[in-house]
Amino acid sequence: MDFGVCIASRPSDIDDVVAAERLGFTHAWLADSQMIWSDVYALLALAADRTSTINIGTGVAVAGTRIAPVTAAAIGTINELAPGRTFCGIGTGNTAMRIMGHKPQRIAEFDEYLRVLTALLRGEEVDYTLNGHTAPIRHQMPEYGFVRHDPVPPVYVSAFGPKALGLAAKYGNGLITSVPPEPVAVRGIRTAIAAGREQHGLSTDRHAFPIATLTTIAVLEPGEAIDSDRVKEQVGAFAIAALHYSYEQLTQFGRRPPAHLLPMWDDYVAAVEAVPQERRHLRTHLGHNCWVIPEEERFVTKELIERACLVGTPDDLRARIGELDAAGLDQIVILPPLAAKNDVAADVARELIGQV
Numbered sequence: 001m002d003f004g005v006c007i008a009s010r011p012s013d014i015d016d017v018v019a020a021e022r023l024g025f026t027h028a029w030l031a032d033s034q035m036i037w038s039d040v041y042a043l044l045a046l047a048a049d050r051t052s053t054i055n056i057g058t059g060v061a062v063a064g065t066r067i068a069p070v071t072a073a074a075i076g077t078i079n080e081l082a083p084g085r086t087f088c089g090i091g092t093g094n095t096a097m098r099i100m101g102h103k104p105q106r107i108a109e110f111d112e113y114l115r116v117l118t119a120l121l122r123g124e125e126v127d128y129t130l131n132g133h134t135a136p137i138r139h140q141m142p143e144y145g146f147v148r149h150d151p152v153p154p155v156y157v158s159a160f161g162p163k164a165l166g167l168a169a170k171y172g173n174g175l176i177t178s179v180p181p182e183p184v185a186v187r188g189i190r191t192a193i194a195a196g197r198e199q200h201g202l203s204t205d206r207h208a209f210p211i212a213t214l215t216t217i218a219v220l221e222p223g224e225a226i227d228s229d230r231v232k233e234q235v236g237a238f239a240i241a242a243l244h245y246s247y248e249q250l251t252q253f254g255r256r257p258p259a260h261l262l263p264m265w266d267d268y269v270a271a272v273e274a275v276p277q278e279r280r281h282l283r284t285h286l287g288h289n290c291w292v293i294p295e296e297e298r299f300v301t302k303e304l305i306e307r308a309c310l311v312g313t314p315d316d317l318r319a320r321i322g323e324l325d326a327a328g329l330d331q332i333v334i335l336p337p338l339a340a341k342n343d344v345a346a347d348v349a350r351e352l353i354g355q356v
Helices: 011-023 040-050 068-081 107-121 162-171 183-199 229-253 259-272 294-299 302-308 314-327 341-351
Strands: 002-007 027-030 055-062 086-091 126-130 133-137 155-158 174-177 211-215 217-219 310-312 331-334
Touching: 002 011, 002 055, 002 211, 002 341, 011 027, 011 040, 011 341, 027 040, 027 331, 040 055, 040 068, 055 068, 055 155, 068 086, 068 107, 086 107, 086 174, 107 126, 107 155, 107 162, 155 162, 162 183, 174 183, 183 211, 183 314, 217 229, 217 314, 217 341, 229 259, 229 294, 229 302, 259 294, 259 302, 310 314, 314 341, 331 341
Parallel strands: 002 027, 002 331, 027 055, 055 086, 086 155, 155 174, 174 211, 211 331, 217 310
Antiparallel strands: 126 133
């Protein structure tokens, strides 16, 4: 099992990438959400200069905020700085677009985006349509050190639903998702990817297409409860983000929340919808994966933690991660909150990296 860490892009936190490399993490995923964090590519350039072995990339870049040629040039530039260890995570913008009051990119648009992006990252010429006009494009001077296409940066497509998973299988070199940390969920994703790859005549071998999932981990101390104050500090921000996501799924697609959220759902919705609708997008994701705002602390329950995060004793966690590995998961990407990020990374490194 590989272990990655997702970092909320911020200049003062560049040392976290350096520390992750030292601790044995294989990947550093730098987050891209322009209204809450710093510019991801500025931080990736710094990370490339400060590290030498850890894989670095976007976790994930947002297709709706940059045209595909711009993203290709940005990733190609980082690949010139860190050749062979640069990757591109790319998604439709579940948070980055909604936090501006807009919907994520549509599947048909994402399909076209991935077609252009992956071709450009391979150094190929591709037809590209902008403002109704189509013309062939390619990076014209890669041999002069502006961008690097060799080795080709792997593309991890962010996907959750069946249509997006189909695009991941078609265009991606891997998948970045966020599924409940349970073997049955991983097997379902692996099966869907294999079917999509087979449809396009691509290898269904697990090693040809790694699956990474975003979660977070808390290592329990002897006798500690799963909902202790310390554990809530370490995993609460990630757990509550699942509640934010479920609210967006309901308002955009009419999808009812999962059963484990129902006991708190009416209270949570009332708290969010106390804000006028025209400003609600500024409220929904407050503290997003960085901290839990005070009025939402009561929603960080034991069941929410158990469903969204990996929490247990070192032995319990090793056993659970072994089961996830056997089910087809290749990388666990942790996203700890700002206040506890160093403790979480150190605990994971000490108890899990190299031992599962």
